[in-house]
Amino acid sequence: MTDTTQTVSGLEALKHRRSQVWDELLSQSRFVRTIQQGEVTKALYALYLIETYHYTRHNARNQALVGVRCDDDRHYQKFCFNHAEEEVGHEQMALHDVASMGLQPGFPIPRALPATDVLIAYLYWVSYQGNPLQRLGYSFWAESCYDYIRPLLGKVQKSLGLTPAQMTFFVAHSDIDAEHSQAVDEMIAKKCKTPEDWEDVAQVMETSLRLTWKMMDEVADAYAQLVDGRSDRAAFLKAL
Amino acid sequence: MTDTTQTVSGLEALKHRRSQVWDELLSQSRFVRTIQQGEVTKALYALYLIETYHYTRHNARNQALVGVRCDDDRHYQKFCFNHAEEEVGHEQMALHDVASMGLQPGFPIPRALPATDVLIAYLYWVSYQGNPLQRLGYSFWAESCYDYIRPLLGKVQKSLGLTPAQMTFFVAHSDIDAEHSQAVDEMIAKKCKTPEDWEDVAQVMETSLRLTWKMMDEVADAYAQLVDGRSDRAAFLKAL
Amino acid sequence: MTDTTQTVSGLEALKHRRSQVWDELLSQSRFVRTIQQGEVTKALYALYLIETYHYTRHNARNQALVGVRCDDDRHYQKFCFNHAEEEVGHEQMALHDVASMGLQPGFPIPRALPATDVLIAYLYWVSYQGNPLQRLGYSFWAESCYDYIRPLLGKVQKSLGLTPAQMTFFVAHSDIDAEHSQAVDEMIAKKCKTPEDWEDVAQVMETSLRLTWKMMDEVADAYAQLVDGRSDRAAFLKAL
Amino acid sequence: MTDTTQTVSGLEALKHRRSQVWDELLSQSRFVRTIQQGEVTKALYALYLIETYHYTRHNARNQALVGVRCDDDRHYQKFCFNHAEEEVGHEQMALHDVASMGLQPGFPIPRALPATDVLIAYLYWVSYQGNPLQRLGYSFWAESCYDYIRPLLGKVQKSLGLTPAQMTFFVAHSDIDAEHSQAVDEMIAKKCKTPEDWEDVAQVMETSLRLTWKMMDEVADAYAQLVDGRSDRAAFLKAL
Numbered sequence: 026m027t028d029t030t031q032t033v034s035g036l037e038a039l040k041h042r043r044s045q046v047w048d049e050l051l052s053q054s055r056f057v058r059t060i061q062q063g064e065v066t067k068a069l070y071a072l073y074l075i076e077t078y079h080y081t082r083h084n085a086r087n088q089a090l091v092g093v094r095c096d097d098d099r100h101y102q103k104f105c106f107n108h109a110e111e112e113v114g115h116e117q118m119a120l121h122d123v124a125s126m127g128l129q130p131g132f133p134i135p136r137a138l139p140a141t142d143v144l145i146a147y148l149y150w151v152s153y154q155g156n157p158l159q160r161l162g163y164s165f166w167a168e169s170c171y172d173y174i175r176p177l178l179g180k181v182q183k184s185l186g187l188t189p190a191q192m193t194f195f196v197a198h199s200d201i202d203a204e205h206s207q208a209v210d211e212m213i214a215k216k217c218k219t220p221e222d223w224e225d226v227a228q229v230m231e232t233s234l235r236l237t238w239k240m241m242d243e244v245a246d247a248y249a250q251l252v253d254g255r256s257d258r259a260a261f262l263k264a265l
Numbered sequence: 266m267t268d269t270t271q272t273v274s275g276l277e278a279l280k281h282r283r284s285q286v287w288d289e290l291l292s293q294s295r296f297v298r299t300i301q302q303g304e305v306t307k308a309l310y311a312l313y314l315i316e317t318y319h320y321t322r323h324n325a326r327n328q329a330l331v332g333v334r335c336d337d338d339r340h341y342q343k344f345c346f347n348h349a350e351e352e353v354g355h356e357q358m359a360l361h362d363v364a365s366m367g368l369q370p371g372f373p374i375p376r377a378l379p380a381t382d383v384l385i386a387y388l389y390w391v392s393y394q395g396n397p398l399q400r401l402g403y404s405f406w407a408e409s410c411y412d413y414i415r416p417l418l419g420k421v422q423k424s425l426g427l428t429p430a431q432m433t434f435f436v437a438h439s440d441i442d443a444e445h446s447q448a449v450d451e452m453i454a455k456k457c458k459t460p461e462d463w464e465d466v467a468q469v470m471e472t473s474l475r476l477t478w479k480m481m482d483e484v485a486d487a488y489a490q491l492v493d494g495r496s497d498r499a500a501f502l503k504a505l
Numbered sequence: 506m507t508d509t510t511q512t513v514s515g516l517e518a519l520k521h522r523r524s525q526v527w528d529e530l531l532s533q534s535r536f537v538r539t540i541q542q543g544e545v546t547k548a549l550y551a552l553y554l555i556e557t558y559h560y561t562r563h564n565a566r567n568q569a570l571v572g573v574r575c576d577d578d579r580h581y582q583k584f585c586f587n588h589a590e591e592e593v594g595h596e597q598m599a600l601h602d603v604a605s606m607g608l609q610p611g612f613p614i615p616r617a618l619p620a621t622d623v624l625i626a627y628l629y630w631v632s633y634q635g636n637p638l639q640r641l642g643y644s645f646w647a648e649s650c651y652d653y654i655r656p657l658l659g660k661v662q663k664s665l666g667l668t669p670a671q672m673t674f675f676v677a678h679s680d681i682d683a684e685h686s687q688a689v690d691e692m693i694a695k696k697c698k699t700p701e702d703w704e705d706v707a708q709v710m711e712t713s714l715r716l717t718w719k720m721m722d723e724v725a726d727a728y729a730q731l732v733d734g735r736s737d738r739a740a741f742l743k744a745l
Numbered sequence: 746m747t748d749t750t751q752t753v754s755g756l757e758a759l760k761h762r763r764s765q766v767w768d769e770l771l772s773q774s775r776f777v778r779t780i781q782q783g784e785v786t787k788a789l790y791a792l793y794l795i796e797t798y799h800y801t802r803h804n805a806r807n808q809a810l811v812g813v814r815c816d817d818d819r820h821y822q823k824f825c826f827n828h829a830e831e832e833v834g835h836e837q838m839a840l841h842d843v844a845s846m847g848l849q850p851g852f853p854i855p856r857a858l859p860a861t862d863v864l865i866a867y868l869y870w871v872s873y874q875g876n877p878l879q880r881l882g883y884s885f886w887a888e889s890c891y892d893y894i895r896p897l898l899g900k901v902q903k904s905l906g907l908t909p910a911q912m913t914f915f916v917a918h919s920d921i922d923a924e925h926s927q928a929v930d931e932m933i934a935k936k937c938k939t940p941e942d943w944e945d946v947a948q949v950m951e952t953s954l955r956l957t958w959k960m961m962d963e964v965a966d967a968y969a970q971l972v973d974g975r976s977d978r979a980a981f982l983k984a985l
Binding site: 379 | 859862863865866867869870871948951952955956
Binding site for chain 2: 082085092093099107109110114
């Protein structure tokens with residue numbers, strides 16, 4: 026009985042910490058504030074989707090890397106490869122949604138912002154070394170993020186007058202991820218045995234969410250520079 | 266039309282080369298000859314299954330590595346992760362079959378023979394560098410091997426008086442792999458575009474099959490040393 | 506002539522950008538301010554050295570990784586392995602300096618702070634993929650940092666009453682790195698051929714320096730939590 | 746005293762096993778026999794040097810990989826990076842020697858033979874996983890090979906009428922490697938602590954030497970096919 030209790034409280038503690046970081050993010054992020062104030066533009070949203078494209082491209086790959094490394098837990102290994110397979114190609118939805126706002130498919134994709142590179146670097150790092158369970162911390166918030174960002178997405182949709190067919194990245198993920206999120210919770214509850222396991226998962230959860238927050242705010246900065254004319258990165262988005 | 270013709274002839278040429286190497290192997294391998302002459306023993310078969318266990322353990326992992334590397338072909342990447350998932354845990358069937366001949370599960374597994382290490386090394390090498398398509402050359406013969414080894418398996422079964430439940434590794438794979446083999450052929454036909462692609466696949470096909478042959482004969486040598494008393498590696502198998 | 510001009514201006518532009526980021530860091534970092542105001546304590550300095558230990562441990566390894574990857578530039582490859590060799594073991598000086606303030610060698614080293622993990626992750630990322638030249642951007646500021654931090658080190662030494670023998674990490678590096686810094690400048694000037702090369706080096710320079718800044722401020726936060734009693738991480742340092 | 750005795754006998758046993766494999770190789774290799782019988786041609790020697798070029802290109806890289814992996818033994822790590830640095834570019838001597846027999850520098854280099862690919866694959870495999878000490882087994886025979894192949898080199902030189910300036914790969918290595926060989930012996934004696942360490946080193950020593958033997962004989966086969974007109978691989982060498 027003790028073990029079940031510990032597991033339940035482990036998962037509850039993790040959810041609590043997740044909520045705390047989201048609360049900070051949602052109340053302090055400059056990018057979020059812009060959306061909340063109804064000031065989002067197509068160019069800003071496109072800049073965000075382009076960064077989403079950049080890091081999402083790597084998700085199947087770093088997820089599979091965890092499976093390549095773990096040879097003593099077949100159940101978890103299977104989960105990693107299965108999840109990797111499902112992630113393949115999701116970044117294309119982000120590009121589709123950008124194009125749907127008025128660009129030709131095949132538009133030139135600007136290189137990732139530094140904060141996005143850092144997020145990608147971190148996700149590989151936690152995938153190819155350290156506790157193989159720790160990448161679950163990333164999935165833990167990423168697969169359940171719709172609980173937190175749904176109001177923002179509604180705001181974006183309304184502000185920009187987008188149809189669901191123009192928001193495929195988030196609409197599709199919202200459905201897929203409800204199921205994934207359940208599977209991730211179960212995997213964490215099943216596999217985390219020691220306080221170190223729980224802490225490793227928690228730390229990756231918090232750090233990867235904070236790096237995503239940093240990425241969002243760098244998008245807001247890049248947008249400000251674009252509007253001010255201080256930068257010509259992705260200047261073609263001004264036409265949207 | 267030309268392209269289709271080339272693809273057909275590419276696949277036919279590959280099948281022809283595969284048959285040639287199998288013919289060499291089946292007529293020259295000392296391990297194969299022992300089986301054909303009805304001289305296989307449980308210890309010899311167990312030694313072979315143990316090496317099979319060793320390299321099979323890595324198949325899901327090196328298959329997934331190909332997917333981790335290829336980021337510009339989502340169709341092939343999905344295939345790699347899907348195939349990796351299906352391969353997880355297959356090595357356990359080899360251990361099960363060894364145990365079923367009269368050992369306790371959890372028996373001490375001797376370290377891999379050098380030839381098996383070399384095969385494993387090569388499969389990782391072709392997976393993490395070079396033409397991402399080339400590992401298909403390994404699948405090309407491995408998934409279709411039952412066409413060539415079925416008579417040998419029948420001979421083993423009869424010589425040792427084994428039930429199908431004691432030959433799960435080969436019985437299960439025989440079924441699974443018929444389907445895989447078709448998928449591998451289609452993938453090769455679809456993805457190989459240049460003469461270099463075909464040659465890369467062909468070379469890995471031939472080299473990995475020859476390394477497997479070498480492994481088989483090293484099993485025969487290890488068995489001879491065990492029987493002669495020159496080695497005490499896996500001496501507990503003498504009791505079978 | 507044009508090429509020489511471009512190279513000179515490339516290096517000058519890089520130095521200018523480096524100065525700008527340092528200026529930001531030195532004027533805005535909470536950690537730096539604490540030192541400038543003479544409020545540094547042994548515990549705070551020890552916390553900083555411990556993070557320095559953590560990321561320095563990886564420097565030889567990620568430096569060598571660049572050489573493992575580059576097979577078409579023997580001159581640069583040799584530089585990477587040579588530099589890696591020289592970096593081996595430098596992290597021990599950081600531990601020595603911590604211990605010299607009043608701890609037994611072998612004291613328990615707390616795990617790295619999240620910001621340090623992120624810095625480490627990023628340095629591996631830029632080392633094992635992308636433009637092989639880009640890691641020079643990290644060396645570009647790291648090997649020349651004494652020009653910027655010397656006043657701070659003097660302040661630390663005076664505030665804490667340390668002898669040079671208690672500041673081996675910085676004293677030793679200050680000497681070694683003057684020479685390295687020259688070699689790094691020359692390598693950058695020699696190898697950067699395209700605007701993309703210069704931009705890749707510049708981006709890694711700026712991003713890795715900003716991540717180091719973030720690490721410094723997380724050290725300041727960790728110290729505040731230690732003093733406030735909100736955390737018991739590395740609580741043994743309070744005794745210094 | 747016991748430890749010293751064990752170390753001495755460990756090294757002696759390793760040397761004994763090395764001599765045994767060399768004896769087998771020197772008496773059974775088809776390639777060696779051709780040289781011993783004075784039947785070597787420039788084309789055959791060139792084919793051999795080309796394979797030497799192929800695997801030597803990777804030696805610095807896989808040597809450095811060992812250092813990247815080992816973070817708890819600074820002495821050995823330093824050795825790895827130092828040795829890697831010294832190995833950089835040695836493959837160029839093999840190309841130089843081929844060209845010196847009558848080709849233009851920059852001649853088209855045929856792809857590696859399968860046996861060479863297998864050797865390369867194995868050297869990476871033992872470098873990036875398993876016991877970090879095991880790659881010393883490769884250095885153990887490779888750095889001391891002149892004791893065994895000197896008569897063969899003399900035979901080649903005489904048969905083909907080559908000057909020392911046309912045999913730079915072997916002349917240069919013969920000098921460098923005498924010193925290296927001593928360092929490798931000392932490192933093995935110092936670092937191997939357990940029977941498993943000794944066995945890991947011994948197994949890599951034996952397996953990598955046997956794979957080199959296999960490579961030599963595949964060179965002899967490739968030469969026979971070239972002469973017979975069964976293959977046009979590297980046909981330009983016939984003109985030598």
